[in-house]
Amino acid sequence: MSEVLEDFTVAPGAPLEDAPEWFNALRAQGLEAYNAAEWPTRKDENWRFGKPKRAQIAELASVVEEDTMIDIEPAPEGVIRFTFVNGFCMSIEGDAPEGVVALPLNRAIHEVADQIEGAVPALQGKLGSAKLAAFHRANLEDGAVIYIGDGVKLEQPIEIVNIFTGEGRSQTYLHLVAGEGASASVVESYVSANDEDASTVLSVVDVQAKKGANLTYLCTQELNEKSQLIRLGDSHAGEQADATTAVLHLGGSWVRDELYSTVEGKEAQCKILSVAVPKGEQEFDQRTFQHHASPHCFSDLLYKNALYGKAKTVFSGLIFVDEGAHYTDAYQTCRNLMMSDSSEANSMPGLEINADQVKCSHGSTSAQVSEEEIFYLQARGIQADAARQMIAEGFCADVFQKLQNEKLEEIAIQTLASSF
Amino acid sequence: MSAYEMNEDAVLDDDTKDAIDIDRSVGDFTFPENHKYDAGYGLSQDTVNYISDVKKEKDWIREFRHKALDVFNDKPLPTNWATDDLKNIDFDAIRYYLSDGQAPKRSWDDVPAEVLETFERLGVPEQERAFLAGVEAQYDSEAAYSNMKEELTKKGVIFVNSTEGLREHEEIFRPWFGKVIPTGDNKFSALNSAVFSGGSFIYIPKGVKLEQPLQAYFRINSENFGQFERTLIIADEGAELTYMEGCTAPKFETATLHSAVVELVAMKDAKIQYITVQNWSSNVFNLVTKRGVAHENAEIRWIDCNIGSRLTMKYPGVVMKGRKARGEVISIALASDGQEQDTGAKMIHAADETTSNVVSKSISVGKGRSTYRGQVHIPKHLKGCKNNTECDALLINANSRTDTYPAITVRGNQHATQHEASVSQVSEEMLFYMQQRGISEGEAMSLAVNGFINDLAREFPMEYSVELKRLIELEMEGSVG
């Protein structure tokens, strides 16, 4: 059986049958870049405190596709929902309204070829994972493609559900573009089909907000504790655009999350949010880059970690202000709430400023729940343990208010609740 | 043209430049070389043997040097995180030991005329008379003058150079020598360990509290020279001292290297305050390793001001080894055109209830670049550790640059760390406000810059240094004394 299935597996960089030439060229370029790039090492500053060895996932066999019956409730009326299993699109529910494209990549490259050709951004992994980004590109086959047309305003969030099953490696891809003056929100979730299978997931996410667009993207990650995830994100906000990206990491034994956010064009702004609640021996390694490419832009990053058990987190963030990007307004905050005596938080908040008339600040704190807070709740009749949990949950939930999107906030807070 | 660009020239006028420029001319003079001993150019086993021979060192020191040389040769330059400018150091074009073969004098009257004139121009004898408990004045590789108040000798205080310290007081210094900063800590600590000469070895006996500071002044007179002083200060239980160092060099055409190692040991309840005003000329690579160990309830404070050099890399550290030990780094850096001040702090918590504090302020002028690198480490199974770090950067011009790279590791839930950093500039509105009161633009800028570092500048003794006085004068120009 497996021998037959292997015939379906396309080698990295090899052309896909039926795919247009330009797309196969992308895959070939990916392979070339993969071969040229080095695996990250401990000496790489981008992997300080990290586990570069775990990034070497190319050796792992890709997951063998199975006919899995995934039982999920149908999407409510009016909701567009993609469902992917191991990175391959199983279904799309709901109808895309006028001006909106919501297609799996393998259809998009045919049906909206003129839109997508040339729109796939250059390779990512600038924060230490260039080899992985190239590997992803060389294997690019399916994914979610979403275009919100100029001026289109979507009320209902578009949903993407990623389900992983079986042992081995798989990859996902999201290509999300909000056109000029468009307004939309997208929520993507990662879940494991069961608690046993050790999945290795390599994800690439491209988020672009064109001139004057307003785009909010939330990712909730609840993989099982045997799985690992490498997620390489790239967000770009153009002139007067407002791009918000948020992530909630709860699952996975090891998660590496890189996010490169660019604000480019007058009054572009972005908000970058994250909440992570690692427990047991989970290790979350997050790297961010706030790139101010032009004057008069705004970016604000807030990462919060609540660490339990022997959990370990790494946060490395850099605000980078290009030469000439004057009047930059950039903020970066990482806060660690230490919930156990064996947890470990590493913070590296960085600034590189090459411009003038800049307002930049960063802050990083590590602390435990204060005794006064617990006392206050106890005085209201709440038990100490429950009080501690309540405070930790509040500490995390607070981040999602900054989404300024009630539906996404509700989803995030509901997902978060499962962890407390 | 944007509003910003139009204002750029205004901000950059000569008045402004003058007002914020630091006067380095005071150290910019040189005398003809007069060396009895010269290890020659380049670094080899012969160089190390030459130094050891001149100093008539014991075998264990000679071996220490040779091992260090091997480590130095094996270690790559740290350019994976530090500036590529390090590659411009030509280790073969440097002389590693220069001295006139004279023992340090106890009286300025016995110091050779040119050397005396050097230190007089730098104001050292005057300061000694005014407020110092002891002075050591190093000229190239060795001290030309070393003296301490008699009463301190009677109390058992030792204040000598490294050669004498290891020869005459081996039992005191050897146990700590190279222990706070191991040879292999970094490439430049290895270099220092191979060719060190001069510096201060200090021992303060139990319970002795020095009311006045001890001072060392490091002077480079010769071109194509590397100064590698080695300092080890031990404050025994309950002892207290303030140590200050200053340094200057003439501005040569070629690069000069200064690479010191400074180790501090504060025993139980001891306090050490180490003050540096670094004003090397702009051809000096200043690559210094400084670290202290603080035992139970001891306190080590590094107060550091870097305004000179071409490139400074210096991250003073405190290893808090005993319960309730305290570590502090107060740092001011000024990076002018063509300068890079890469400074920071390392705070290693190794015992319960230890606290550390880092306050760093940098000013980047013109194309100057200032960088803060910090490390805070709180390992497992400790309780009640606290760190507070604040880094503020001020950018003066549009092409000035500042970077901040802290790394904070906390294990466990019984600690509190806090790191805050900000970048700002002297706003045009603030300058307008001050000018409306009749203050010229240059002076307004100077007031603002000095206001920025005002709270930290207070940590430095005012009488102390010519260089810092100049810095403070900028504020004094428009203020009540």
Add this chain to the structure above:
Amino acid sequence: MSLIVNNLQANIDDSPILKGLNLEVPKGEVHAIMGPNGSGKSTLSKVIAGHEDYEVTGGSVTLDGQDLLDMEIDERSRAGLFLAFQYPMEVPGVSNANFIRAALQARLPKGEELDAVAYYKSLYEKMDILEMDRKFTARAVNEGFSGGEKKRNEILQMMMLDPTFCILDETDSGLDIDALKIVSQGVNAMRSPERGFLVITHYQRLLDYIKPDVVHVLSDGQIVRTGGPELAHELEESGYDFLKEPVTA
């Protein structure tokens, strides 16, 4: 001899704000300028003081015959012009006493030092008039000051620098009634036949305490009406609505 503004035109980012403004304030008089938001009141004060955001495209401003527009900001100050800011700036790390001393020192010929004893004596006297605590001398300029404290500090600087012409830009904004009284007392104490005042305000309230000799109404970058103190009361009652109607002589 006086402040004379003649046909003053000024732009910000190429859009005209002052459109041929004429004004004459003789020595010894207090003139008030009132006008709705956006009429150009604050622009006028900043243009006279020399703020670089504003481009003067025409007209002239003279103080006692000296051409102000030709001078740097600090030269105008030393020529006798004082602007009490609507939003006084904070100057971190620079103490109030040092700041005012620097401003006074700048008025002395080169090489001459301000007498510190006399300076503090004078400073404390004036702080007493303004009911300012002595601790304000050591605090950084305006840093952490309340709105009222900042405004008092402006008047303190004014008294110390002894200008020949003062512009008060919305000095009443953010002041409670007690602070308003104290600030006004300070200003009134400075009224003299040798000194002129231009009081810019949105509300008539301030003019109950600082009685103007003449009131001007500014609208769309021009003085549209001039009258006695009664004009301020008229505006208080009927508002600026009359501006919408054609002006009749």
